[in-house]
Amino acid sequence: IASLLVALLVLTSCSGRTERDGVERNALTSVTCDALMSSSKRRRAILTSNGLSNEGIRQEFVRLVKLRTDPGKARVVYVPDALVADGYTFSKALVDEFRRSLRGTGVVASNVASVELASSTKEEVQVALEGADVVYVECGNTFFLHYHMVQKDFKALLDPLLDQGVVYVGSSAGSIAAGKTASIATWKGWDDPTVVPKIPYEGLAVLGDKSFFPHYNPQWKSLVESKRPTLDHEVITLTDNQCYSSDESGERLRG
Template sequence: MKQLFLCSYFAGVKDLFQNYAKQKGLSGHVLFIPTAGNAEEYTGYIDEAKEVFADLGFELDVFDLAQSDRETAQAKIFQTKLLYISGGNTFYLLQELKKKQLLGLIKEQIADGMVYVGESAGAIIASSDILYNQIMDDKTAADQLTDYSALAETDFYVVPHVGEEPFVESAQTTLDTYQDQLHLLPLTNSQAVIVEENEVHVREEAK
Protein backbone atom coordinates (compact mmCIF):
# COMPACT_ATOMS: atom_id res chain seq x y z
CA MET A 1 0.00 0.00 0.00
CA LYS A 2 1.24 3.45 -0.92
CA GLN A 3 2.35 5.40 2.17
CA LEU A 4 3.73 8.91 1.68
CA PHE A 5 4.49 11.68 4.18
CA LEU A 6 5.26 14.89 2.27
CA CYS A 7 6.10 18.29 3.71
CA SER A 8 7.83 21.63 3.14
CA TYR A 9 9.94 21.63 6.27
CA PHE A 10 10.42 18.39 8.23
CA ALA A 11 11.51 20.07 11.46
CA GLY A 12 8.31 22.15 11.30
CA VAL A 13 6.10 19.05 11.39
CA LYS A 14 7.97 17.01 14.00
CA ASP A 15 4.88 16.25 16.08
CA LEU A 16 2.86 15.30 13.01
CA PHE A 17 5.57 12.86 11.98
CA GLN A 18 5.89 11.49 15.51
CA ASN A 19 2.17 10.72 15.52
CA TYR A 20 2.40 9.26 12.02
CA ALA A 21 5.33 7.05 13.03
CA LYS A 22 3.41 5.79 16.07
CA GLN A 23 0.36 4.97 13.95
CA LYS A 24 2.52 3.12 11.44
CA GLY A 25 4.67 1.41 14.02
CA LEU A 26 7.77 2.93 12.45
CA SER A 27 11.02 2.57 14.36
CA GLY A 28 14.65 1.65 13.91
CA HIS A 29 16.39 2.44 10.66
CA VAL A 30 15.77 5.30 8.20
CA LEU A 31 17.66 5.69 4.92
CA PHE A 32 18.37 9.44 4.91
CA ILE A 33 19.21 10.94 1.51
CA PRO A 34 20.50 14.56 1.75
CA THR A 35 21.63 14.73 -1.89
CA ALA A 36 19.38 17.64 -2.95
CA GLY A 37 21.31 19.86 -0.54
CA ASN A 38 24.54 19.43 -2.52
CA ALA A 39 23.45 22.20 -4.89
CA GLU A 40 22.46 24.67 -2.15
CA GLU A 41 24.51 27.07 -0.03
CA TYR A 42 22.25 26.79 3.02
CA THR A 43 21.58 23.28 4.31
CA GLY A 44 20.59 23.87 7.93
CA TYR A 45 17.24 22.16 7.33
CA ILE A 46 19.10 18.90 6.64
CA ASP A 47 20.80 19.01 10.04
CA GLU A 48 17.43 19.82 11.63
CA ALA A 49 15.82 16.82 9.93
CA LYS A 50 18.61 14.59 11.25
CA GLU A 51 17.93 15.94 14.74
CA VAL A 52 14.21 15.18 14.43
CA PHE A 53 14.84 11.56 13.51
CA ALA A 54 17.45 11.20 16.25
CA ASP A 55 15.12 12.75 18.83
CA LEU A 56 12.41 10.28 17.83
CA GLY A 57 14.78 7.36 18.31
CA PHE A 58 15.55 6.49 14.70
CA GLU A 59 18.91 5.19 13.55
CA LEU A 60 20.08 7.22 10.55
CA ASP A 61 21.86 5.80 7.55
CA VAL A 62 22.93 9.04 5.82
CA PHE A 63 23.54 8.26 2.17
CA ASP A 64 24.52 10.73 -0.57
CA LEU A 65 23.55 9.40 -3.99
CA ALA A 66 26.09 11.61 -5.74
CA GLN A 67 28.94 9.88 -3.92
CA SER A 68 27.73 6.37 -4.60
CA ASP A 69 27.78 3.88 -7.43
CA ARG A 70 24.51 2.66 -8.90
CA GLU A 71 24.64 -0.84 -7.42
CA THR A 72 25.17 0.38 -3.84
CA ALA A 73 22.41 2.98 -4.18
CA GLN A 74 19.95 0.41 -5.50
CA ALA A 75 20.84 -2.04 -2.73
CA LYS A 76 20.26 0.64 -0.08
CA ILE A 77 16.83 1.51 -1.48
CA PHE A 78 15.88 -2.14 -1.81
CA GLN A 79 16.76 -2.92 1.80
CA THR A 80 15.05 0.00 3.57
CA LYS A 81 11.52 0.15 4.94
CA LEU A 82 11.65 3.89 5.59
CA LEU A 83 13.10 6.32 3.03
CA TYR A 84 13.59 10.04 3.67
CA ILE A 85 14.63 12.43 0.89
CA SER A 86 15.61 15.95 1.92
CA GLY A 87 15.00 19.38 0.49
CA GLY A 88 17.40 21.27 -1.72
CA ASN A 89 17.52 21.65 -5.49
CA THR A 90 14.79 19.51 -7.04
CA PHE A 91 16.42 19.36 -10.47
CA TYR A 92 19.78 18.26 -9.10
CA LEU A 93 18.04 15.64 -6.96
CA LEU A 94 16.13 14.23 -9.92
CA GLN A 95 19.30 14.18 -12.02
CA GLU A 96 21.12 12.09 -9.41
CA LEU A 97 18.16 9.72 -8.97
CA LYS A 98 18.03 9.16 -12.72
CA LYS A 99 21.80 8.65 -12.95
CA LYS A 100 21.50 5.78 -10.48
CA GLN A 101 18.31 4.48 -12.13
CA LEU A 102 16.38 4.68 -8.86
CA LEU A 103 12.95 6.04 -9.79
CA GLY A 104 11.52 2.70 -10.87
CA LEU A 105 13.00 0.94 -7.85
CA ILE A 106 11.59 3.51 -5.43
CA LYS A 107 8.15 3.09 -7.02
CA GLU A 108 8.41 -0.69 -6.66
CA GLN A 109 9.43 -0.39 -3.02
CA ILE A 110 6.59 2.03 -2.27
CA ALA A 111 4.16 -0.44 -3.83
CA ASP A 112 5.71 -3.13 -1.63
CA GLY A 113 5.07 -1.16 1.57
CA MET A 114 8.10 1.09 2.02
CA VAL A 115 7.19 4.40 3.69
CA TYR A 116 8.36 7.42 1.71
CA VAL A 117 9.07 10.71 3.51
CA GLY A 118 9.80 13.72 1.30
CA GLU A 119 10.73 17.24 2.40
CA SER A 120 10.42 20.11 -0.11
CA ALA A 121 12.40 18.78 -3.11
CA GLY A 122 11.77 15.29 -1.79
CA ALA A 123 8.04 16.02 -1.81
CA ILE A 124 8.06 17.65 -5.25
CA ILE A 125 9.59 14.59 -6.95
CA ALA A 126 6.60 12.52 -5.83
CA SER A 127 4.69 14.23 -8.65
CA SER A 128 4.78 13.12 -12.26
CA ASP A 129 6.92 16.01 -13.55
CA ILE A 130 8.98 18.68 -11.75
CA LEU A 131 9.24 21.34 -14.46
CA TYR A 132 6.65 23.49 -12.66
CA ASN A 133 9.22 24.03 -9.90
CA GLN A 134 11.57 25.96 -12.21
CA ILE A 135 10.44 29.24 -10.64
CA MET A 136 11.53 28.18 -7.15
CA ASP A 137 14.63 26.16 -8.12
CA ASP A 138 17.51 26.78 -10.52
CA LYS A 139 17.39 24.25 -13.37
CA THR A 140 21.02 24.94 -14.29
CA ALA A 141 22.15 23.10 -11.14
CA ALA A 142 21.37 19.93 -13.10
CA ASP A 143 23.16 20.39 -16.41
CA GLN A 144 22.76 16.73 -17.37
CA LEU A 145 18.99 16.58 -16.78
CA THR A 146 16.82 16.79 -19.88
CA ASP A 147 13.77 14.77 -18.80
CA TYR A 148 11.75 16.15 -15.87
CA SER A 149 9.49 13.13 -15.33
CA ALA A 150 9.57 12.03 -11.70
CA LEU A 151 8.02 9.39 -9.41
CA ALA A 152 4.37 9.97 -10.40
CA GLU A 153 3.19 8.74 -7.01
CA THR A 154 0.75 11.65 -6.61
CA ASP A 155 -1.79 13.24 -8.93
CA PHE A 156 -1.04 16.60 -7.31
CA TYR A 157 2.01 18.86 -7.35
CA VAL A 158 3.33 20.12 -4.01
CA VAL A 159 4.21 23.80 -3.84
CA PRO A 160 6.31 24.08 -0.66
CA HIS A 161 7.00 27.04 1.64
CA VAL A 162 3.87 29.00 0.71
CA GLY A 163 3.88 32.28 2.64
CA GLU A 164 7.29 31.45 4.11
CA GLU A 165 10.46 33.53 3.75
CA PRO A 166 12.54 33.56 1.60
CA PHE A 167 10.11 31.79 -0.74
CA VAL A 168 7.04 34.04 -0.47
CA GLU A 169 7.38 35.51 -3.95
CA SER A 170 8.60 32.42 -5.84
CA ALA A 171 5.96 30.16 -4.28
CA GLN A 172 3.16 32.60 -5.08
CA THR A 173 4.43 33.07 -8.65
CA THR A 174 4.45 29.28 -9.07
CA LEU A 175 0.84 29.13 -7.87
CA ASP A 176 -0.21 31.98 -10.15
CA THR A 177 1.59 30.52 -13.18
CA TYR A 178 0.44 26.90 -12.97
CA GLN A 179 -2.85 26.93 -11.05
CA ASP A 180 -4.92 26.59 -14.25
CA GLN A 181 -2.68 23.86 -15.68
CA LEU A 182 -1.89 21.56 -12.76
CA HIS A 183 -3.49 20.26 -9.57
CA LEU A 184 -1.27 22.23 -7.21
CA LEU A 185 -1.14 21.51 -3.49
CA PRO A 186 0.32 24.44 -1.52
CA LEU A 187 1.99 23.69 1.82
CA THR A 188 3.25 26.01 4.53
CA ASN A 189 6.22 25.00 6.67
CA SER A 190 3.86 23.68 9.36
CA GLN A 191 1.81 21.44 7.08
CA ALA A 192 2.23 17.92 5.74
CA VAL A 193 0.24 15.86 3.28
CA ILE A 194 -0.27 12.21 4.10
CA VAL A 195 -1.09 9.81 1.28
CA GLU A 196 -2.59 6.42 2.09
CA GLU A 197 -3.10 4.59 -1.20
CA ASN A 198 -5.79 6.81 -2.82
CA GLU A 199 -6.59 8.92 0.25
CA VAL A 200 -4.94 12.33 0.66
CA HIS A 201 -5.04 14.30 3.91
CA VAL A 202 -3.38 17.64 4.68
CA ARG A 203 -2.45 18.03 8.35
CA GLU A 204 -1.19 21.05 10.27
CA GLU A 205 1.23 21.09 13.20
CA ALA A 206 -0.41 22.34 16.38
CA LYS A 207 0.86 25.75 17.44
Protein backbone atom coordinates (compact mmCIF):
# COMPACT_ATOMS: atom_id res chain seq x y z
CA ILE A 1 0.00 0.00 0.00
CA ALA A 2 2.81 2.37 0.91
CA SER A 3 4.52 1.84 -2.44
CA LEU A 4 1.22 2.43 -4.25
CA LEU A 5 0.75 5.72 -2.41
CA VAL A 6 4.27 6.80 -3.38
CA ALA A 7 3.57 5.98 -7.02
CA LEU A 8 0.31 7.93 -6.93
CA LEU A 9 2.07 10.93 -5.41
CA VAL A 10 4.75 10.80 -8.09
CA LEU A 11 2.18 10.51 -10.88
CA THR A 12 0.28 13.46 -9.43
CA SER A 13 3.50 15.45 -9.54
CA CYS A 14 4.07 14.35 -13.13
CA SER A 15 0.58 15.31 -14.26
CA GLY A 16 1.24 18.96 -13.54
CA ARG A 17 4.19 19.08 -15.88
CA THR A 18 3.66 20.46 -19.38
CA GLU A 19 5.95 19.58 -22.26
CA ARG A 20 8.78 22.00 -22.89
CA ASP A 21 7.63 24.27 -20.02
CA GLY A 22 11.15 24.59 -18.68
CA VAL A 23 10.10 23.76 -15.11
CA GLU A 24 12.92 22.17 -13.15
CA ARG A 25 12.28 19.14 -10.95
CA ASN A 26 14.63 17.57 -8.45
CA ALA A 27 16.65 14.68 -9.86
CA LEU A 28 14.82 11.90 -8.01
CA THR A 29 11.36 13.13 -8.94
CA SER A 30 12.44 13.72 -12.55
CA VAL A 31 13.83 10.23 -13.03
CA THR A 32 10.86 8.58 -11.30
CA CYS A 33 8.31 10.63 -13.26
CA ASP A 34 9.97 9.95 -16.58
CA ALA A 35 10.19 6.23 -15.89
CA LEU A 36 6.54 5.96 -14.87
CA MET A 37 5.22 8.19 -17.63
CA SER A 38 7.24 6.55 -20.42
CA SER A 39 6.11 3.09 -19.33
CA SER A 40 2.44 4.11 -19.49
CA LYS A 41 2.40 6.46 -22.51
CA ARG A 42 2.27 5.33 -26.09
CA ARG A 43 4.76 7.02 -28.33
CA ARG A 44 3.70 9.58 -30.92
CA ALA A 45 4.33 8.42 -34.45
CA ILE A 46 2.85 8.46 -37.91
CA LEU A 47 4.03 5.83 -40.40
CA THR A 48 3.23 6.26 -44.10
CA SER A 49 4.09 5.05 -47.59
CA ASN A 50 4.48 8.49 -49.14
CA GLY A 51 4.83 11.00 -46.34
CA LEU A 52 2.26 13.78 -46.02
CA SER A 53 0.73 12.88 -49.36
CA ASN A 54 -2.96 13.58 -48.73
CA GLU A 55 -5.11 15.85 -46.61
CA GLY A 56 -6.10 13.15 -44.14
CA ILE A 57 -2.48 12.28 -43.37
CA ARG A 58 -1.57 15.97 -43.16
CA GLN A 59 -4.36 16.58 -40.66
CA GLU A 60 -3.18 13.64 -38.58
CA PHE A 61 0.37 15.03 -38.67
CA VAL A 62 -0.86 18.42 -37.44
CA ARG A 63 -2.89 16.76 -34.69
CA LEU A 64 0.13 14.88 -33.39
CA VAL A 65 2.36 17.95 -33.55
CA LYS A 66 -0.22 19.90 -31.54
CA LEU A 67 0.01 17.28 -28.79
CA ARG A 68 3.65 18.28 -28.52
CA THR A 69 3.62 22.04 -29.17
CA ASP A 70 2.22 24.81 -31.35
CA PRO A 71 3.03 23.84 -34.98
CA GLY A 72 4.39 27.34 -35.52
CA LYS A 73 7.00 26.65 -32.83
CA ALA A 74 7.71 23.04 -33.76
CA ARG A 75 11.31 22.19 -34.64
CA VAL A 76 11.45 19.51 -37.33
CA VAL A 77 14.58 17.46 -38.02
CA TYR A 78 14.66 15.95 -41.51
CA VAL A 79 16.69 12.76 -42.18
CA PRO A 80 17.15 12.36 -45.97
CA ASP A 81 19.62 9.45 -46.15
CA ALA A 82 17.36 6.92 -47.87
CA LEU A 83 16.53 9.41 -50.61
CA VAL A 84 20.19 10.34 -51.07
CA ALA A 85 20.98 6.66 -51.60
CA ASP A 86 18.45 6.67 -54.45
CA GLY A 87 20.52 9.22 -56.34
CA TYR A 88 19.42 12.54 -54.90
CA THR A 89 22.04 15.01 -53.70
CA PHE A 90 21.88 16.16 -50.11
CA SER A 91 21.61 19.88 -50.65
CA LYS A 92 19.76 23.00 -49.64
CA ALA A 93 17.45 22.44 -52.63
CA LEU A 94 16.49 18.98 -51.32
CA VAL A 95 15.74 20.31 -47.85
CA ASP A 96 13.82 23.25 -49.31
CA GLU A 97 11.67 20.80 -51.26
CA PHE A 98 10.84 19.05 -47.99
CA ARG A 99 10.06 22.40 -46.38
CA ARG A 100 7.58 23.11 -49.18
CA SER A 101 5.84 19.80 -48.47
CA LEU A 102 5.02 21.12 -45.00
CA ARG A 103 3.11 24.15 -46.26
CA GLY A 104 -0.34 24.35 -44.76
CA THR A 105 0.64 22.44 -41.61
CA GLY A 106 1.61 25.52 -39.64
CA VAL A 107 5.26 24.45 -39.45
CA VAL A 108 7.60 27.37 -40.16
CA ALA A 109 10.22 26.67 -42.84
CA SER A 110 13.00 28.24 -40.77
CA ASN A 111 12.28 25.72 -37.99
CA VAL A 112 13.18 22.79 -40.26
CA ALA A 113 16.72 21.47 -39.86
CA SER A 114 18.34 18.44 -41.48
CA VAL A 115 20.99 15.88 -40.69
CA GLU A 116 22.49 13.33 -43.06
CA LEU A 117 23.49 10.33 -40.99
CA ALA A 118 25.99 8.99 -43.52
CA SER A 119 28.14 12.13 -43.53
CA SER A 120 27.77 13.02 -39.84
CA THR A 121 29.42 11.77 -36.67
CA LYS A 122 27.29 10.35 -33.87
CA GLU A 123 27.98 13.52 -31.91
CA GLU A 124 26.79 15.69 -34.80
CA VAL A 125 23.61 13.64 -35.09
CA GLN A 126 23.00 14.01 -31.38
CA VAL A 127 23.42 17.79 -31.57
CA ALA A 128 21.09 17.96 -34.58
CA LEU A 129 18.36 16.12 -32.67
CA GLU A 130 18.55 18.37 -29.62
CA GLY A 131 15.36 20.35 -29.17
CA ALA A 132 13.49 18.42 -31.87
CA ASP A 133 9.72 18.20 -31.74
CA VAL A 134 9.41 16.10 -34.90
CA VAL A 135 11.87 13.68 -36.50
CA TYR A 136 10.95 13.03 -40.15
CA VAL A 137 12.71 10.09 -41.84
CA GLU A 138 12.50 10.13 -45.63
CA CYS A 139 11.77 7.45 -48.25
CA GLY A 140 14.35 5.75 -50.47
CA ASN A 141 16.77 2.87 -49.94
CA THR A 142 15.92 1.19 -46.63
CA PHE A 143 19.18 -0.75 -46.42
CA PHE A 144 21.30 2.38 -46.74
CA LEU A 145 19.18 4.21 -44.18
CA HIS A 146 19.17 1.31 -41.72
CA TYR A 147 22.93 0.76 -42.03
CA HIS A 148 23.75 4.36 -41.18
CA MET A 149 21.20 4.40 -38.37
CA VAL A 150 23.06 1.49 -36.81
CA GLN A 151 26.48 3.05 -37.45
CA LYS A 152 25.43 6.25 -35.67
CA ASP A 153 23.56 4.46 -32.87
CA PHE A 154 20.46 6.35 -33.96
CA LYS A 155 18.08 4.23 -31.89
CA ALA A 156 19.89 5.11 -28.66
CA LEU A 157 19.71 8.80 -29.58
CA LEU A 158 16.07 8.64 -30.68
CA ASP A 159 14.48 6.54 -27.93
CA PRO A 160 14.75 9.14 -25.14
CA LEU A 161 13.23 11.77 -27.42
CA LEU A 162 10.27 9.56 -28.32
CA ASP A 163 9.71 8.77 -24.65
CA GLN A 164 9.54 12.51 -24.02
CA GLY A 165 6.81 13.04 -26.62
CA VAL A 166 8.75 13.88 -29.79
CA VAL A 167 6.81 12.84 -32.92
CA TYR A 168 8.37 10.32 -35.33
CA VAL A 169 7.26 10.50 -38.97
CA GLY A 170 8.27 7.79 -41.42
CA SER A 171 7.88 7.79 -45.19
CA SER A 172 8.30 4.36 -46.84
CA ALA A 173 11.91 3.47 -45.90
CA GLY A 174 11.46 5.63 -42.81
CA SER A 175 8.44 3.51 -41.86
CA ILE A 176 10.20 0.20 -42.49
CA ALA A 177 13.20 1.31 -40.43
CA ALA A 178 10.80 2.28 -37.63
CA GLY A 179 9.61 -1.31 -37.26
CA LYS A 180 10.96 -4.06 -35.06
CA THR A 181 12.74 -5.44 -38.12
CA ALA A 182 13.92 -3.72 -41.29
CA SER A 183 13.95 -7.10 -43.06
CA ILE A 184 10.56 -6.15 -44.51
CA ALA A 185 12.61 -4.31 -47.15
CA THR A 186 13.72 -7.68 -48.54
CA TRP A 187 10.16 -8.84 -49.23
CA LYS A 188 9.41 -6.89 -52.41
CA GLY A 189 13.01 -6.60 -53.54
CA TRP A 190 12.63 -2.96 -54.53
CA ASP A 191 15.69 -1.70 -52.64
CA ASP A 192 19.28 -2.63 -53.51
CA PRO A 193 20.88 -4.21 -50.41
CA THR A 194 24.38 -4.17 -51.91
CA VAL A 195 24.83 -0.42 -51.42
CA VAL A 196 26.04 -1.13 -47.87
CA PRO A 197 27.59 -4.09 -46.00
CA LYS A 198 25.02 -6.57 -44.72
CA ILE A 199 24.20 -6.27 -41.02
CA PRO A 200 21.41 -7.64 -38.80
CA TYR A 201 18.05 -6.09 -39.62
CA GLU A 202 17.06 -4.98 -36.14
CA GLY A 203 14.88 -1.90 -36.52
CA LEU A 204 14.13 1.09 -34.33
CA ALA A 205 11.05 -0.57 -32.79
CA VAL A 206 9.44 2.85 -32.48
CA LEU A 207 6.11 1.22 -31.60
CA GLY A 208 7.46 -1.93 -30.01
CA ASP A 209 6.70 -5.33 -31.54
CA LYS A 210 5.36 -4.09 -34.86
CA SER A 211 6.85 -3.86 -38.34
CA PHE A 212 5.52 -2.03 -41.38
CA PHE A 213 5.00 -2.94 -45.03
CA PRO A 214 4.43 0.25 -47.08
CA HIS A 215 3.07 0.56 -50.63
CA TYR A 216 0.70 -2.34 -50.02
CA ASN A 217 -1.92 -3.26 -52.62
CA PRO A 218 -3.65 -6.53 -53.62
CA GLN A 219 -0.63 -7.45 -55.74
CA TRP A 220 1.32 -8.09 -52.53
CA LYS A 221 -1.36 -9.99 -50.61
CA SER A 222 0.02 -13.50 -51.16
CA LEU A 223 3.59 -12.33 -50.52
CA VAL A 224 2.67 -10.74 -47.20
CA GLU A 225 0.59 -13.75 -46.15
CA SER A 226 3.51 -16.09 -46.88
CA LYS A 227 6.09 -13.94 -45.10
CA ARG A 228 4.14 -12.91 -42.00
CA PRO A 229 4.50 -16.32 -40.27
CA THR A 230 8.30 -16.06 -40.50
CA LEU A 231 8.25 -13.23 -37.94
CA ASP A 232 7.34 -13.35 -34.26
CA HIS A 233 5.40 -10.09 -34.28
CA GLU A 234 2.70 -8.12 -36.08
CA VAL A 235 3.23 -6.72 -39.59
CA ILE A 236 1.04 -3.75 -40.48
CA THR A 237 0.42 -3.08 -44.16
CA LEU A 238 0.07 0.48 -45.44
CA THR A 239 -1.42 1.46 -48.78
CA ASP A 240 -0.18 4.64 -50.43
CA ASN A 241 -3.17 6.50 -48.96
CA GLN A 242 -2.97 5.19 -45.41
CA CYS A 243 -1.05 6.02 -42.29
CA TYR A 244 -0.58 4.21 -39.00
CA SER A 245 -0.83 6.69 -36.17
CA SER A 246 0.01 6.40 -32.49
CA ASP A 247 -0.37 8.68 -29.49
CA GLU A 248 -1.42 8.54 -25.84
CA SER A 249 -5.02 7.74 -26.77
CA GLY A 250 -4.16 4.66 -28.83
CA GLU A 251 -2.98 3.36 -32.17
CA ARG A 252 -5.01 3.39 -35.36
CA LEU A 253 -4.85 2.78 -39.10
CA ARG A 254 -6.25 5.74 -41.03
CA GLY A 255 -7.26 6.02 -44.66
